[in-house]
Amino acid sequence: MNRETLLAEIKKMLSADQINTNPDDLYDASADRYKKYAKVRKVLNVPQPVAIVYPKSVHEVSRLLKFCNENGINVIPRGGKTATEGGLENWKELTLVIDALYLDKILKVDYYNMQATVQAGVPLQQLEDVVREMGFTTGHSPQSKPVAKFGGLVSTRSIGQFSTLYGGIEDMVVGLECVFPNGHIARIKNVSRRAGGPDIRHIAIGNEGTLCYITEVTVKLFKYFPQNNAFYGYLIKDVETGISILREVMVNGYRPSVARVYSEGDAGQHFYHFHDGKCVLIFMAEGNADIVAATGKGIEAAVEKFSAGILKKVDSKLIEDWFNHLNWSQKDIDDEIEGMKEQDYHAGFTTEISADWETIPLIYNNVMRRIRTEFPRAKDLTLLGGHSSHSYINGTNMYFVYNYKIHCNPEDELRIYHHPLQTIIVEETLKLGGSMCHHHGIGKYRNEWTKEEHGSAYYMLETLKKAFDPNGIMNFGTIFPQEDGKKYQK
Numbered sequence: 001m002n003r004e005t006l007l008a009e010i011k012k013m014l015s016a017d018q019i020n021t022n023p024d025d026l027y028d029a030s031a032d033r034y035k036k037y038a039k040v041r042k043v044l045n046v047p048q049p050v051a052i053v054y055p056k057s058v059h060e061v062s063r064l065l066k067f068c069n070e071n072g073i074n075v076i077p078r079g080g081k082t083a084t085e086g087g088l089e090n091w092k093e094l095t096l097v098i099d100a101l102y103l104d105k106i107l108k109v110d111y112y113n114m115q116a117t118v119q120a121g122v123p124l125q126q127l128e129d130v131v132r133e134m135g136f137t138t139g140h141s142p143q144s145k146p147v148a149k150f151g152g153l154v155s156t157r158s159i160g161q162f163s164t165l166y167g168g169i170e171d172m173v174v175g176l177e178c179v180f181p182n183g184h185i186a187r188i189k190n191v192s193r194r195a196g197g198p199d200i201r202h203i204a205i206g207n208e209g210t211l212c213y214i215t216e217v218t219v220k221l222f223k224y225f226p227q228n229n230a231f232y233g234y235l236i237k238d239v240e241t242g243i244s245i246l247r248e249v250m251v252n253g254y255r256p257s258v259a260r261v262y263s264e265g266d267a268g269q270h271f272y273h274f275h276d277g278k279c280v281l282i283f284m285a286e287g288n289a290d291i292v293a294a295t296g297k298g299i300e301a302a303v304e305k306f307s308a309g310i311l312k313k314v315d316s317k318l319i320e321d322w323f324n325h326l327n328w329s330q331k332d333i334d335d336e337i338e339g340m341k342e343q344d345y346h347a348g349f350t351t352e353i354s355a356d357w358e359t360i361p362l363i364y365n366n367v368m369r370r371i372r373t374e375f376p377r378a379k380d381l382t383l384l385g386g387h388s389s390h391s392y393i394n395g396t397n398m399y400f401v402y403n404y405k406i407h408c409n410p411e412d413e414l415r416i417y418h419h420p421l422q423t424i425i426v427e428e429t430l431k432l433g434g435s436m437c438h439h440h441g442i443g444k445y446r447n448e449w450t451k452e453e454h455g456s457a458y459y460m461l462e463t464l465k466k467a468f469d470p471n472g473i474m475n476f477g478t479i480f481p482q483e484d485g486k487k488y489q490k
């Protein structure tokens, strides 16, 4: 099969409004935000997909996948296009992007049973707006909330800003429907819990489009009490102090919705109006009034315990205002891209990892030291730092951020800047037993470490791939390393 015959076959299966071969859209569909600078400078080196297709039902998804499976056509599932790690990048000549644009219905909002069912192409913001009207929330609030869609959110194992209270998407998904490459449609029913063997929701959650296409999702709902929200902010001595306070709050059983610590550099870009060159610690408590009051006391007790590291309390209104402007709309995303047309400057590359409480500060310090001493372009860095933003009983994450001036050809930027930086972060994390990937997914640019990340358990991941996608048609190069993809990586 070639590009023309593939297109001819697709035209037999779908109507004209479901097939997009617009050259600009195909160029856009050939990479995601990982290569945003190369993309905007029009120097992408990857093949373009043959078409973007928009199925209108699960049965159309099933027919498309079955056809691709039988004919060796690569498939890239697509939602809100906010992927950051290459999950939407194309490495194959014969590729169809299956976009959830028309799978856009909110199917049921069940306030009594506290759950809502949506199709994969519903943006999170849309459901959140509907349930907020009735005094509820999904509890899910990634910064990409206005744009990201449910299929993408579930398949990347996304996490939101209020995760310390509500959990990640894996804690919210009740049941789902997904389609496998052979066309099989699987529905996982909605129950409060079950012990019917392994939890098969997790085959779909986090699969990044490499095992199945998610078509429908049911998530939990929570009561929403915005009038009780309480905010806390402190300037602190160092990241270690902040991590110790986060731990103190968590191990004593408190669940603030937000619990974060920012390094000096990272605080500078978020809290430039008050950080005063210092690290910043913030909390938010939400829920019913009694819980908020108890959580506030727990936060204050933890801060008191480490008072030697506290430099100043910050006006809570400043923290509240900051939260209200944190999310990225499509316009913010477009403006960033527009800015890159003119400027040789990179703001906003990140690598997020996780580890236990005692290991996180070690990873953080090792990474800072290695980047400053080993990275040949360290002088081009305009920001190097990070924040911990998602905490658990046994540990937390670290979201490394690095901005830099680009002094090379656009096509070399990833090789000269991003990849060496990311390599140091991943190496230090894996060396100390952390996870190289806290919430953005592996995509195509951390796949070289997938085997090391999972160690002996990689057997389980590999076996799932062989079982569900024996012909390897699902999102070639994502999660699973591929020899043929190396030419696009470095």
Ligand SMILES: Cc1cc2nc3c(=O)[nH]c(=O)nc-3n(C[C@H](O)[C@H](O)[C@H](O)COP(=O)(O)OP(=O)(O)OC[C@H]3O[C@@H](n4cnc5c(N)ncnc54)[C@H](O)[C@@H]3O)c2cc1C
Pocket (backbone or CB within 6 Å): 033, 076, 077, 078, 079, 080, 081, 082, 083, 084, 086, 087, 088, 100, 120, 141, 142, 143, 144, 147, 148, 149, 150, 151, 152, 153, 154, 155, 156, 157, 158, 159, 160, 161, 207, 208, 209, 210, 212, 213, 214, 215, 328, 333, 439, 440, 441, 475, 478
């Ligand atoms: C400004 C910004 C802020 C962000 N903030 C956060 C954050 O706070 N927390 C966080 O976790 N992430 C964040 N991200 C990353 C990103 O938003 C998430 O990974 C999100 O879950 C992706 O959803 P999407 O609908 O845009 O998916 P897409 O970008 O379209 O796809 C992402 C991946 O999921 C696969 N996929 C998409 N739809 C399906 C489907 N129906 N079935 C199977 N696979 C599918 C794709 O193949 C791809 O591998 C942010 C990104 C941006 C740009």
